[in-house]
């Protein structure tokens with residue numbers, strides 16, 4: 001998410017520097033949505049929430065277009081579902097700027113736009129507007145060295161080169177300058193440019209970390225996006241006074257600390273992050289409601305019992321624990337809207353992925369660093385309370401959570417007295 005704010009920050013700085021004289025266009029060549037854990041036709045709620053956020057942020061940052069690659073299809077299928085499509089577009093107008101000329105929907109889905117057109121005002125040289133046509137193309141999903149899967153999430157990926165030949169003559173009538181966003185290997189991108197004289201620029205992506213000079217075929221310049229948001233590919237297009245291309249030069253801008261976050265973009269990121277948390281929360285709630293009763297950690301099925309039970313017999317330890325930071329470790333995450341982030345909760349709860357905490361809605365009794373985070377699952381001890389349960393070796397047990405990264409000041413001699421009971 002931070003990468004996106006920097007990208008927006010750079011573009012905003014560029015616009016300010018050039019006093020809006022050189023218009024900037026912001027495109028994504030594909031693979032901008034996650035298909036992480038796409039199983040049995042379903043994405044998990046947190047992946048949906050993150051993708052939704054990207055689509056919203058692209059809209060708010062004024063992105064001109066984004067190309068659909070095969071990896072984008074599982075979430076694109078949610079966006080393009082006929083059911084509720086109009087209200088989804090109201091909520092996320094960027095849906096209309098997601099483009100592919102070679103992805104065909106089934107009955108239940110809308111087709112993505114085969115191309116989008118963006119008109120930009122020209123200040124230098126010949127005044128007027130330049131109509132920029134942007135077409136999207138992708139290969140099928142490689143499943144082995146020779147085979148590609150063309151059927152994904154209710155869509156069929158057809159031959160990208162044939163689709164380009166079919167659509168480009170039509171687009172040429174409506175646009176002055178044509179960009180192909182191509183999620184294709186390099187030899188295919190070269191063919192695309194050789195076969196289609198309409199193209200001015202091919203922006204490719206293929207999880208490549210190349211930063212070479214662009215190639216040229218016909219009129220077209222071919223350049224590739226860097227695989228991560230670490231570098232922003234920038235193509236400068238210089239036009240002659242008559243509007244034809246004089247020169248196109250590219251470079252890669254490192255999106256490091258030297259690029260300030262655009263404050264407005266940072267606000268969008270913060271706002272979107274809240275949205276994202278609310279979505280995650282809703283998702284977690286729905287998952288809890290939808291889970292069969294046997295999946296919920298009911299009173300009897302977990303090896304953990306939760307602090308309230310321990311408190312009934314160990315009131316003194318409980319009172320001490322309540323005054324330590326361990327007892328409100330979840331509140332700490334909530335303050336930062338990170339209570340649904342699996343990367344955070346694992347150390348701020350009891351028994352994550354070990355039959356304890358799952359999510360705030362389904363297992364709130366296991367939030368916070370509790371007795372059983374240190375003493376281990378207590379069900380058997382509660383059933384038969386006696387000595388011998390729960391010895392914790394220190395400091396080994398502490399540094400499971402008090403790692404160098406998350407607790408750089410940890411020192412057992414000074415920390416232990418603060419939680420001793």
Ligand code: HEC
Pocket residue numbers: 305306307309310311312313314371372375377378379381382385386387388389390391
């Ligand atoms: C029904 C009452 C009861 C409950 C509930 C209970 N305990 Fe105990 N616990 C005991 C008794 C009794 C002992 C033995 C005390 C003794 O003999 O010194 C004990 C001992 C312990 C010991 C020390 C073991 C030792 O060998 O010295 C720990 C640690 C402990 N309990 C933790 C917990 C935790 C954590 C929970 C909640 C998961 C819990 N207890 C719930 C009654 C209970």
Ligand code: HEC
Pocket residue numbers: 323324325326328329330332333347348349369373374394395397398399400401402412414415416418419
């Ligand atoms: C399950 C993970 C986990 C384990 C195990 C753990 N801690 Fe912590 N500890 C945390 C977290 C998370 C916080 C931050 C709590 C907060 O303020 O949100 C914390 C905070 C603390 C603090 C600062 C808060 C305060 O009350 O002053 C001390 C001291 C501390 N831990 C000591 C220990 C010691 C000593 C051990 C080992 C005996 C230990 N912890 C084991 C997760 C853990």
Ligand code: HEC
Pocket residue numbers: 332333336338341343344345346347348400401402403406407408409410
């Ligand atoms: C490997 C375990 C671990 C992970 C993962 C982890 N934390 Fe923590 N966190 C701790 C421990 C331990 C402390 C206590 C640090 C200390 O006081 O020395 C802590 C403390 C904190 C504090 C400071 C509490 C305070 O007020 O002093 C915040 C905020 C926090 N964590 C947020 C997060 C967030 C957000 C994430 C996810 C990005 C996260 N943590 C992931 C173990 C972890």
Ligand code: HEC
Pocket residue numbers: 307310311314317318321326369370371372373374375390391392393394419421
């Ligand atoms: C951060 C880790 C941690 C947490 C959280 C924690 N304990 Fe302990 N507890 C220890 C350590 C370490 C000892 C001393 C070594 C041992 O006995 O394992 C101890 C000792 C005990 C003892 C034995 C005391 C004695 O006199 O021998 C009991 C009982 C106990 N804890 C109960 C609890 C209960 C109940 C809670 C929750 C309300 C709790 N502990 C939370 C780490 C923890």
